[in-house]
Amino acid sequence: MSQPLERVDFDLIASWVQPGERVLDLGCGDGSLLKRLIEERGARGYGVELEDTEVLAAIRNGINVIQGDLEQGLSGFDDQTFNHVVLSRTLQTVRHTERILGEMLRVGREAVVSFPNFAYWKNRMAIMAGRMPVSEDLPYEWFDTPNLRFFTLLDFEALCARMNLVIRERQVLDDAGRLVTEEPNFLGSLAVYRLGR
Amino acid sequence: MSGVGIVSAQRAHFDQPLDLKGGSVLPAFDLVYETYGTLNAARSNAILVCHALSGHHHVAGRTADNPANVGWWDNIVGPGRPLDTDRFFIVGVNNLGGCHGSTGPASPNPATGKPWGADFPVVTVEDWVDSQARLADHLGIDVWAAVMGGSLGGMQALQWTLSFPDRIRHALVIAGAPKLSAENIAFNDVARQAILTDPDFHGGHFYEHGVRPLRGLRLARMLGHITYLSDDQMAEKFGRRLRTGAGSYGFDVEFEIESYLRYQGDKFAGVFDANTYLRMTKALDYFDPAQDFDDDLARALARARAKFLVIAFSTDWRFTPERSREIVHAMVHNGQAVAYAEIDSAHGHDSFLMDEPHYHAVVDSYLKRVTL
Numbered sequence: 001m002s003q004p005l006e007r008v009d010f011d012l013i014a015s016w017v018q019p020g021e022r023v024l025d026l027g028c029g030d031g032s033l034l035k036r037l038i039e040e041r042g043a044r045g046y047g048v049e050l051e052d053t054e055v056l057a058a059i060r061n062g063i064n065v066i067q068g069d070l071e072q073g074l075s076g077f078d079d080q081t082f083n084h085v086v087l088s089r090t091l092q093t094v095r096h097t098e099r100i101l102g103e104m105l106r107v108g109r110e111a112v113v114s115f116p117n118f119a120y121w122k123n124r125m126a127i128m129a130g131r132m133p134v135s136e137d138l139p140y141e142w143f144d145t146p147n148l149r150f151f152t153l154l155d156f157e158a159l160c161a162r163m164n165l166v167i168r169e170r171q172v173l174d175d176a177g178r179l180v181t182e183e184p185n186f187l188g189s190l191a192v193y194r195l196g197r
Numbered sequence: 198m199s200g201v202g203i204v205s206a207q208r209a210h211f212d213q214p215l216d217l218k219g220g221s222v223l224p225a226f227d228l229v230y231e232t233y234g235t236l237n238a239a240r241s242n243a244i245l246v247c248h249a250l251s252g253h254h255h256v257a258g259r260t261a262d263n264p265a266n267v268g269w270w271d272n273i274v275g276p277g278r279p280l281d282t283d284r285f286f287i288v289g290v291n292n293l294g295g296c297h298g299s300t301g302p303a304s305p306n307p308a309t310g311k312p313w314g315a316d317f318p319v320v321t322v323e324d325w326v327d328s329q330a331r332l333a334d335h336l337g338i339d340v341w342a343a344v345m346g347g348s349l350g351g352m353q354a355l356q357w358t359l360s361f362p363d364r365i366r367h368a369l370v371i372a373g374a375p376k377l378s379a380e381n382i383a384f385n386d387v388a389r390q391a392i393l394t395d396p397d398f399h400g401g402h403f404y405e406h407g408v409r410p411l412r413g414l415r416l417a418r419m420l421g422h423i424t425y426l427s428d429d430q431m432a433e434k435f436g437r438r439l440r441t442g443a444g445s446y447g448f449d450v451e452f453e454i455e456s457y458l459r460y461q462g463d464k465f466a467g468v469f470d471a472n473t474y475l476r477m478t479k480a481l482d483y484f485d486p487a488q489d490f491d492d493d494l495a496r497a498l499a500r501a502r503a504k505f506l507v508i509a510f511s512t513d514w515r516f517t518p519e520r521s522r523e524i525v526h527a528m529v530h531n532g533q534a535v536a537y538a539e540i541d542s543a544h545g546h547d548s549f550l551m552d553e554p555h556y557h558a559v560v561d562s563y564l565k566r567v568t569l
Binding site: 044052055056059060062063064065066068076077 | 530558
């Protein structure tokens with residue numbers, strides 16, 4: 001994943017967090033986003049991460065990281081503990097999609113979800129040419145991808161409607177990190193949503 | 198790799214009475230301790246290492262009289278090790294009621310001149326922390342950079358954050374629990390029954406009879422030892438192997454696991470005090486900081502100001518990861534600082550003593566961020 005795009009993703013999320021708010025970052029990796037939210041936005045953050053090496057890196061970054069598996073849900077976290085629960089570029093790797101979305105809005109007042117748009121025009125082109133897409137936002141070959149779920153903006157919004165989740169805000173980026181306003185399901189490579197109940 | 202080298206124990210005497218949670222008062226007491234590294238001028242680099250059921254103050258290094266006598270947590274303490282003695286001043290202490298030099302059941306009762314024996318009070322985790330605070334005063338340590346320990350030692354680290362919230366900056370609670378389960382207490386009671394029903398126990402006054410309840414203590418340790426290991430580890434280490442290659446259809450030592458447990462039991466019974474064992478297990482059983490808060494752990498921990506590192510081990514069935522997560526989630530509920538690592542390890546509850554690289558890296562990384 002290219003750094004500039006990642007920062008645009010993080011820029012958006014950072015702009016939504018107010019000083020003193022409590023943030024839970026699911027799949028927090030080495031805690032880069034949380035570190036930024038804590039240092040720049042004065043947030044109080046916790047992260048959940050499964051991989052040993054990432055947990056170690058997050059501890060090195062001084063992050064409140066809790067080792068755990070998102071597939072097990074968020075049992076143990078109390079209802080409505082967080083202002084924002086972030087799932088950044090991770091939803092496509094989670095098997096129990098509905099459960100994790102439900103859990104996010106159980107423990108938090110707002111869910112912030114970003115994911116690669118499978119219907120991005122370059123991905124469509126790759127399929128038209130007969131190959132699975134490999135791009136900035138889908139950087140894996142089909143045989144070693146951690147992604148389990150391949151979906152589009154329209155698919156995601158249909159699921160939100162089915163689950164009665166309210167889309168409070170949607171921002172869509174192309175593969176250069178520029179904001180997309182027209183034809184997002186065609187021109188957007190990465191989508192970032194704010195969801196509520 | 199070299200550790201802290203030759204070490205020697207020191208003794209501190211405290212003549213101010215200590216009020217114990219059980220209601221009695223200890224008029225005076227001694228604590229035996231070891232230190233490694235150097236206390237800095239700001240006195241801001243001290244780490245207290247609390248021991249578990251069978252531990253003591255000899256945490257690291259070797260004693261001059263016996264080079265084979267290596268400290269019980271030597272693999273984590275020393276120059277360049279996670280508890281880096283080039284940076285930190287490490288204190289190990291033998292708990293009150295212990296049998297390695299601190300005042301305990303085998304010490305003379307000032308009222309009678311004879312060993313305390315059964316009359317030595319049952320001490321609790323809270324009492325230990327109070328006595329350790331006296332030692333901190335004695336050493337000129339106002340605030341610990343960290344207090345840490347595994348198992349029962351982790352409970353003491355947790356209790357420090359509650360008894361003296363302003364005197365501890367970091368708590369490392371390893372293979373710990375916020376309280377024992379009924380199953381844990383059950384194991385402890387079988388161990389105690391083994392000791393209490395040994396004819397050589399004499400109601401705890403065995404010192405006067407010139408005997409020791411070795412059989413009871415040995416059984417207690419054998420039972421305990423089973424619960425500190427994992428099924429997988431036992432299968433791998435011993436399997437169903439026989440010592441002689443064939444069964445004798447009798448009750449002598451046959452399976453390797455029997456031989457191992459008997460050896461561990463004998464070794465332990467030879468050096469440990471039965472009255473201490475009874476008290477250590479009782480301290481475990483009684484520990485329950487949430488009890489005074491309607492069993493609401495989050496409320497109980499609310500007064501803690503230390504930052505926490507909580508570590509659990511995948512195969513630990515005595516103090517399961519679930520128990521550690523209870524501490525973590527209570528702290529998250531309160532918005533307190535906590536990091537949690539769940540280490541993949543085959544060694545069951547005893548994993549906290551093992552030199553597992555990822556585990557040590559977690560402790561090392563955490564302590565490197567502790568400011569001095």
